[in-house]
Amino acid sequence: KKINLAIVGASGMVGRTFLEVLSEKELPIDNLYLFASKRSAGQSVTFKDKEYVIEELTESSFDRNIDIALFSAGGGTSLKFAPIAASKGCIVIDNSSAWRMDPEVPLVVPEVNPEDIFKHKGIIANPNCSTIQAMVAIKPLHDKYKVKRIVYSTYQAVSGAGMEGWSDLEEGIKGSEPKKFPHPIYNNCLPHIDVFLDNGYTKEEMKMVNETRKILHDNELKITATAVRVPVFNSHSEAINLEFEKDFELDDLKQTLKDSKGVVIQDDVSKNEYPIATKASGYDEVFIGRIRRDESVDSGVNLWVVADNIRKGAASNTVQIAEVIIDSMQ
Numbered sequence: 001k002k003i004n005l006a007i008v009g010a011s012g013m014v015g016r017t018f019l020e021v022l023s024e025k026e027l028p029i030d031n032l033y034l035f036a037s038k039r040s041a042g043q044s045v046t047f048k049d050k051e052y053v054i055e056e057l058t059e060s061s062f063d064r065n066i067d068i069a070l071f072s073a074g075g076g077t078s079l080k081f082a083p084i085a086a087s088k089g090c091i092v093i094d095n096s097s098a099w100r101m102d103p104e105v106p107l108v109v110p111e112v113n114p115e116d117i118f119k120h121k122g123i124i125a126n127p128n129c130s131t132i133q134a135m136v137a138i139k140p141l142h143d144k145y146k147v148k149r150i151v152y153s154t155y156q157a158v159s160g161a162g163m164e165g166w167s168d169l170e171e172g173i174k175g176s177e178p179k180k181f182p183h184p185i186y187n188n189c190l191p192h193i194d195v196f197l198d199n200g201y202t203k204e205e206m207k208m209v210n211e212t213r214k215i216l217h218d219n220e221l222k223i224t225a226t227a228v229r230v231p232v233f234n235s236h237s238e239a240i241n242l243e244f245e246k247d248f249e250l251d252d253l254k255q256t257l258k259d260s261k262g263v264v265i266q267d268d269v270s271k272n273e274y275p276i277a278t279k280a281s282g283y284d285e286v287f288i289g290r291i292r293r294d295e296s297v298d299s300g301v302n303l304w305v306v307a308d309n310i311r312k313g314a315a316s317n318t319v320q321i322a323e324v325i326i327d328s329m330q
């Protein structure tokens with residue numbers, strides 16, 4: 001069956017990457033519809049040698065038998081338009097944070113919890129970029145050694161803050177004042193991603209805590225996070241500290257990660273080999289290195305985990321979910 005596919009937020013950082021990722025695949029797409037705000041309506045975009053014109057997103061945009069819509073146009077747009085699309089029989093895969101914690105909405109990383117996809121009632125959520133790459137690394141270890149506590153420390157690229165975030169670093173290098181971030185991101189690390197909450201954490205940090213629990217189906221899991229924006233254009237790096245219930249042999253743990261879906265191990269310190277942002281960009285895999293025992297606890301490990309936050313952290317993960325749905329329609 002050929003499907004009608006829509007992209008909402010087609011002019012944005014993630015929206016463009018949806019098109020790039022889709023162009024690398026052979027999906028049975030019949031009609032492709034591109035939506036953004038009025039600002040970009042009329043712009044033309046080339047996809048697989050064909051020209052498409054971006055349309056303004058309106059309440060009647062989904063009156064056209066659209067099977068699947070990939071949304072990445074901010075939380076407000078998703079809150080308003082995802083239910084409209086779903087009510088017309090379209091399956092929405094939403095990249096914003098708007099629906100992630102809704103109990104009716106599956107939150108999915110295809111390597112981790114693909115079985116949750118088909119519990120949807122019209123909307124499926126794509127997790128936060130930092131959560132996705134962490135889940136790909138943690139799930140196989142959780143299955144084998146049962147994670148008891150997680151400490152996340154992130155080093156996140158400016159592309160995660162969209163075009164404006166990217167521009168703050170690019171222009172900041174040339175001496176301009178920041179527009180997106182509250183301080184210059186050039187030459188600084190800002191421990192501030194998304195808004196501050198009453199508990200002193202940022203919303204980004206709490207997304208990592210809550211989304212990890214939802215994806216692993218364990219609401220008791222102990223998790224804490226510090227999320228930091230760093231002057232890197234693309235690909236998020238994370239230091240992940242895990243404490244397990246069961247004992248492990250370091251070689252077995254490394255082998256378990258090596259055998260896991262979507263993972264590439266880069267861990268030969270004798271050759272200065274470990275994952276780095278510039279080498280992860282452009283790929284869909286999650287790169288893991290610096291795998292070493294946490295000697296301060298009975299059973300624990302430290303990992304360095306890097307992935308392209310716009311591809312695996314957003315566009316590619318969303319497209320992978322769409323592929324599972326498209327396969328099931330064949």
Ligand code: A2P
Nearest residue numbers: 009010011012013036037039040057073162163
């Ligand atoms: P536009 O470019 O027309 O403003 P990014 O996160 O990279 O800045 O991208 C945000 C995306 O979301 C863009 O494609 C943007 O379109 C789109 N967008 C923002 N607000 C709306 C809206 N109210 N309706 C539809 N698309 C929107």
